[in-house]
Amino acid sequence: MIWLAGLKGIPPSLYEAAELDGAGGWQKFRNVTIPMLTPTIFFNLVMGVIGAMQTFGEAYVMTKGGPMNSTLFFNFYLFDHAFQNFRMGYASALAWVLFILILALTALVVKSSAAWVYYEGERN
Structure with a gap:
């Protein structure tokens, strides 16, 4: 659920801008999705360390x-x-x-x- 919320929080305009710049699927993932998911990754990392x-x-x-x-x-x-x-x-x-x-x-x-x-x- 947390990952889905993080994905839903990424503005579609960023993907559109990357597409206009000629970015492919992998480039959009690497340059838009991952950086925009870093707060979610951070939260899950902290919770994972505590849980482990x-x-x-x-x-x-x-x-x-x-x-x-x-x-x-x-x-x-x-x-x-x-x-x-x-x-x-x-x-x-x-x-x-x-x-x-x-x-x-x-x-x-x-x-x-x-x-x-x-x-x-x-x-x-």
Whole structure:
């Protein structure tokens, strides 16, 4: 839905202008569609990073850590220490580490966005 909304937000006049300039399908995609979708790409990248760092359900439901802890994700490790071993202080510290890691990765993506995200109204 987010991708469709991003695609619908691209003004048709940009495609018309590219066509008048002699752009083919690939050139329109590369020079109009991708730059106009960068805010959507940015949003999905941030949400994907946050979501990837919170993987828990799959490992818990399917393997409960798996053979020899092969599917022991960070969140499952945190859960295990909190609710299986009852080491709440350690689990709380792990949660803070997870928070700081997610914050740092999100800040890195936001900081880098000035170089590659295009907003239609901004001027350079």
